Amino acid sequence: MAEREYDASSHAPPAEVGEMELVHPRTFIGKYIWSQDAKVIAIQYGLTATAIGLVALVLSILIRLQLGFPNSVSLIDPASYLQHVTMHGMIMVVYLLTAILLGGFGNYLIPLMCGARDMAFPYLNMLSFWTYLLSVLILVAGFFVPGGSSGAGWTLYPPQSISPGTPGVDGGIVLMLVSLAVFIIGFTMGGLNYVVTVLQARTRGMTLMRLPLTVWGIFMATVMALLAFPALLVAALMLLMDLLLGTSFFMPEMLAMGEITEREGGSPLLFQHLFWFFGHPEVYIVALPAFGIVSDLLAVHARKNIFGYRMMVWALIIIGVLSFVVWAHHMFVSGMNPYFGFLFATTTLIIAVPTAIKVYNWVLTLWRGNIRFTVPMLFAIGFLFTFVNGGLSGLFLGNVTADVPLSDTYFVVGHFHMVMAVAPIMVIFGAIYHWYPKMTGRMLNDTLGKIHFWVTFLGTYLIYYPMHFIGLEGVPRRYYAYGETTFISDSVQTLNAGITIAAIIVAATQLLFLFNLAWSYFRGRESGPNPWQATTLEWQTPHTPPRHGNFGDALPVVYRWPYDYGVPGAKDDFIPQNVPPEAVEYLDGAHATGKGAT
Amino acid sequence: MTVTLTFLALLMAGFVAWLFSHSVNVRPWVAGSSETARRTQVPEWVTAPRMGLMVLLATVTSVFTLIISAYLMRMEMGADWHPLPDSALLWFNSALLVLASVALHGAWRAARQDAVERVRHLLIAGGGLSALFVVGQLLVWRQLAVEGYYLATNPANAFYYLLTSLHGLHLLGGLVAWAKVFRRLQRGGEPARLRSGIELCAVYWDFLLLVWVVVFALLLKT
Ligand code: HEM
C-alpha cells in the first residue's frame, strides 16, 4: 500500500514542516518504559486505563449485587456501598474514559493522522503518562487506608463529603482530591501536546479542513479539558483546605454529630458551581472524541464520504463552546433563582441542535452506503442507538419542571449511563477493533468480536432501560436499601434482580474481549498495512505497526480530504490522502458514471 | 462566574474567528495541493514552544479567573467577610516583581544581540529579584500571622493565602525553567535555543506580573 511510486515534491510547496529530532533509545526500558514515542505512551495510557477500569467494573457488580439481591453478599455494608458507588463513578468518568480517549487515542492517532513524526513535546508527553499513573496509584491507595475510600459520591458535594460520619472522611477523600489534582497536572502536560501538535505539526497539505474528524473531536475535547479541568482543580484544592486547614470556603455553620461547628458562612453552592463548571464540559470531553472517532468509523465501513464534513466540524466547535454555559442544569434543585433555571434550561436545549445535526449527518452517511458489517461498524451503529436514546431522556431532564421530580432518581442513572457511559464505551470498543491491526499488525478475532458486541449492546439495554422505569417510580440513587417504602412497588425488586443478572453477563463478556486482545496479539490473522482500505495517513505508514518516527524517511504529503470513498469513476473505491490527483486511476472511459457511492 | 465567562468568551471568540477564517470558502472535498495548504499552516514565527507557552498560559489563566470568580461569589454569600489590611511590604514586593520582569526583558534583548555577558547579568538579576519577591511574600504571611490574620479565621484570609501561594508556586515553577536556561547559558549552549528559552521566561514573567497586579488590585479593593 505504502509503496506507491510517485514524485511528490513537484506538487507541493517546499517543506514547511521542519524535521523533528527524536530520541531513539536502544534498550528495552528506553523503548517501552521511559518511552517518548507517542504510540508507546498511548498504549501505556490504554493499558493503565483498562486496568483501573476493570476495578470500576468489579465495583459496579458489587453495587448491582446489593441492589438485585439485597444482603446476599456480606462484604457490602451501607458504608462500603457508598464507597463503591463513588469509586466506580469517579474511576469510570475520569480515570478510564478521559484517560483512554485523550491519553490513549489522542496520543496514538494525532501524530499519525496529522502526518507528524511524534508529539510536539515528547518528553512532556512521557511525564504526562507517569503523572497519570501516579494519580491512579494515589486513588487506589484510598482502598487501603483506615476508613477506606471516600463515599461522598463522585460529585464530592460538601458539606457531606468532608463531614464526620461520611465514609472515607479520614483519608480516602484526601487521597481522592490529591489524586484528582495530580491527574489534572498530568493531563495538562498531555493536553499541551495534543493542541500544539494539531496546530503546529501537520504535514504538508494537511489543511485544517482536511483533518479527519477524529482529530477534530480529540482536539476540541482537549481545548475544553484544558479550560474546564482547572475548575475541578480549584474546587479540589479549596475542599482540601476546608478539610485539612479549617477554612470555610464551602463549609457553612452547621450541626455535626450534635455539635455546632466552628465555621460559618461557607457556601456549598459555590462548590456546586465550580464542580459543574468542570462537570458538564467533562461530559463533552468524553463525548467529542467519541463523536469524531465514530464519524470516521462510519465513513470507512460504509465506504462513503462523511455527510456534511464542514457542518460536522462546526457542530463540534459549537457544542464545545456552548457546553460551558449549561452547567447549572445540574443544579436545578439547589434552590437557585427560577429565572436562572430558565436560562440554563434554554441553553441546554440549544445544545441539542448541533448535536441533532451530527446525528442526522451520521445517519445520512449510512444512507445508501456500501455498509460492511464489520465489528467496528457494529459498535459504531450501537453508539448511534445508545446515544440517541440517552439524548432523548436528556431532553426531559433539561427541562426544570421534569427534572425536579426526577432529580437523584434512577431515571438520571439510566440517562447518564446511556449517553455518557455506554455510548463512549461503544466507540472505544469500535475504535479498538478498528485500530488494533495498526497497533499490532494482527486482526482481532471476528466471531469473538461479534459475540462481544451483541451481548454488550443488548445487555446494556437490559441494564439501563428498566432503570428509567424504576426512576419514574421515584426510586432514589445512592441508596443501599430502600426499607419499607410505600411508593416503591414490589416489582422494582424483580426488575433490579433482572438488571443485576444482565450486568453480570455483560461484565463477563468483557473478559472475552480481554481474552481476544491477548490471544489475537499472538494468534490473530495478519492484517497487512491497511485491512479496512481506509484513506487516512495512519494506514499508509511504511511499517505496521509504525516504527518510532511513524513515516520512514519522508513525511507524507497530503492532497485530499480523508473521505474519498467511492469516488465516482475511480478504479479503487478509496483514495488515500497522500495520493496526488495525477496518480488516481480511473475506470476505462468510465469517468463520472455516478456509480461509486451505491 | 462572570469573570470566568468573560475570559472564556474572549478566548473562544478569538479561536472561533481564527478557525472561521481558515474554513470559510474552503471546499474540503476538492483534491489538489499548494495554495490552501500553505495558507492554513500556522505562521512561521509561531514556533511550537511559543504556542505551547500560550496554551499553558490560557490554562493557568483559567485557574486564576476561576478562583477570582469564587472570591467574588464568596464575598457576597456570607456575612463573615472581613478584608485584610494592606501591607506596605506588598508594594515593595510588587516593585521587585516589576523589576524582575524588566530585567528578563533586558536579557531577552541582549540575547538577540548576542551580548552573552549582559545576558548573564540580567538573567541573574531577574532570577534574584524573583527569589526576593518570594521571600517578601513569605514575610507578608508572617506579618499577617503575627497580627492574628490566620488562614482559617476568615474567608478573605483564606483566599489571600490561596491566591498568593498559587501565584508563588507558579513563580517557583518559572524559576525551575529559569535555572535550566541559566545552566544552558553557563555551558555555552546553542544561541538560538538560548534565545528561545529566555524569551519564554520573559513572557511567562510578564504573565505572572499581570496575575499579581490583578490579585493585588483585588486585595486593595475589597
Ligand atoms: C457494566 C457497566 C456498568 C454498570 C453495571 C454500572 C452500574 C452503576 C450503578 C448501579 C451505579 C450506582 C447508582 C446509585 O446507586 O446511585 C452507578 C453509578 C455511576 N456510574 Fe456506572 N455502571 C457501569 C458503567 C459505567 C461507566 C462506563 C461509566 C462512565 C461514565 C459509569 C459512570 C457512573 C457514574 C458517574 C455513577 C454515579 C456515581 C455516583 O453516584 O457518585 N458507569 N453505575
Ligand SMILES: [Cu+2]
Ligand atoms: Cu450537564
